[in-house]
Amino acid sequence: MRRKIRAFSLVACILIFIQAFLPNHFATAADTDMTLDADVSGPALLNREYLNLSPTGQFNISLLPKGKAPLTERSPIDVVFVFDKSGSMNDVIKGHTKLWYAQQAMNSAISEFNANNAGRKVKDRFGLVAFDSDVSLSDSQLTLDSNLSAISAKVTKMVASGGTNYTQSLEKARLLLTQNSDGNNRKKHIIFLTDGIPTNSMQYEKVNGTFYASYTFYDMLGYFFEGRYSLSNYFYMGNDVYYVSKYKEKIDGYRNVYYDTNGNRNNIAIDNNGTLFLYAANDPRAVTGITAQVMNQAQLLKDNQITLNAIGFGNAADKKQLDMDLLKDMAALSKGTASNAIDEDIVTIFQTLSRNLSSKDPLFTNGTISFKLPDSVKPSSKDINFDSKSGTYYMAIKDIKYKPDPVSDQLQYTIPLTFSEEGKYTITFNISYGDTYQTAKTAAIEVKNIDLTGIAFQQSEITLKVGDKIELTGIPNNVIKFSPSNAVNQRITNVSSTKNDTVRIVKSNGKIFIEAVSQGYATVTATATDKQKTFDASQVIYVDENTDNGTGDTGNNGGPNDGSNGSKTGNYKW
DSSP states (O other), X not given: OHHHHHHHHHHHHHHHHHHHHSOSOOOOTTTXXXXXXXXXXOOSEEEXXXXXXXXXXXXXXEEEEEXXXXXXXXXXXXXXXXXXXXXXXXXXXXXXXXXXXXHHHHHHHHHHHHHHHTTOSXXXXXXEEEESXXXXXXXXXXXXXXXXHHHHHHHHTOOOOXXXXXXXXXXXXXXXXXXXXXXXXXXXXXXXXXXXXXXXXXXXXXXXXXXXXXXXXXXXXXXXXXTOEEEEEEEEETTEEXXXXXXXXXEEEEEEEEEEOGGGOOEEEEEETTEEEEEESSOTHHXXXXXXHHHHHHHHHHHTTEEEEEEEESOTTOTTTOOHHHHHHHHHHTTOOEEEEOSTHHHHHHHHHHHHHHOXXXXXXXXXXXXXXXXXXXXXXXXXXXXXXXXXXXXXXXXXXXXXXXXXOOEEXXXXXXXXXXXXXXXXXEEEETTTEEEEEEEEEEEEXXXXXXXXXXXXEEEEXXXXXXXXXXXXXXXXXXXXXXXXXXXXXXEEESOTXXXXXXXXXXXXXXEEOSSEEEEEEEEEEETTEXXXXXXXXXXXXXXXXXXXXXXXXXXXXXXXXXXXXXXXXX
């Protein structure tokens, strides 16, 4: 009996030992049944009609969280903060600098990460890339560590200066995340903070041409008196001034090429064996080049399964200061988020983002609804963004938390779409939460024009004075009645007269008038066409002599002036 008890105790100890040391972020299939029921509904038919040629249909997307969350610890994460310390972070808002607000925001994020990291068996890890015109190595932490105290200390001591280099900072963060694997199945995230558009960048690229060497003032001082330089021929690159020499050199091959758009200087220079050669000055290609290089880095993040969450700090209405569209495009590639902070709200944004990334409770996060549209369909909501590179519209949706049952009830999202052409449309809405959940739902809708069925003159009799004019193409048209009244096509395409010497047709600047020429009568026929159908309306026009006595009184009840050569409309009888 004692042997059996000892054997049972030994087996129990072994099981406890195995449970303690096996990775505990794996769940059984029975535990991992977090899912969503998604549905989309919308109108089956929209009518295009007169004065409403672009009707809007509301498409409603509902998400119902179902199932239970796994009871085990979530997978660990690696997070790199990419922190903008450029000179504009010294700008003051409500008595504090942007840098001060950003430091408070970082402290709130660090508190959230520390709280959610406590008690974990496999810790989350963190790094810091600080940047201005380039990566600031002394202000960065280029190792991944679960202890955030060193990052906190570096952020607290940070001083703002220099330009804004998205490219090299994102590249450094990517390499930090991809080259420091510890064997755990870690999800990788970047929290990217900036208060400005990218102004500096460097790319290793092919160049071919003859260029002039350039040097700083102190580097060229010994040659100045030899006449190799002119103090009037210089350009800025980063924090330095470079003077262009008379020495030129043929360069053919791959080199580091630097871009600088600070203050609209738009300069490009080539590093050739440690000497800077001027490639172009005041060249708009500097702007487009930096943007392309930034988006290339965002694509590399996506390729390496790194989620980019961007925070733009400042006035998004001023695109010369902050380009939120660019930040949204960057984040969208890796299914991350892009948020705009104005002042102290940056603290809340950092706090919410860090809480969601490191939550002890499982959740669906980084959710989006994305879709593509033909040119005749446009969204009509400020919550919907556009990724110009992929031609995709997308909208961020709320995180869904489990404890272990879903905390949220059914979630509803409305996507208003405006249609400018008739036709049958099928729209596919892609619903995703990062790599955790993806589904696609389609909605079909037909947009139909209200077709024209007939036209008629509104008056039973029209009498004009010689010299009077009536426009038959006005909008709204006060002479011709269209049936139905909300038909899309309310355009007269042609007008004819049986007696042009009595009532003649005048066409001017796309408009059609009938003009009373001499006493008598004529039959006028107006024509409208709609979908290869022709509709005619005829009316007898009577013309009386003009008895104007020079006072401006035409004797025809003083019809309103139509603005055409000072002529007036005639007398209409209903």
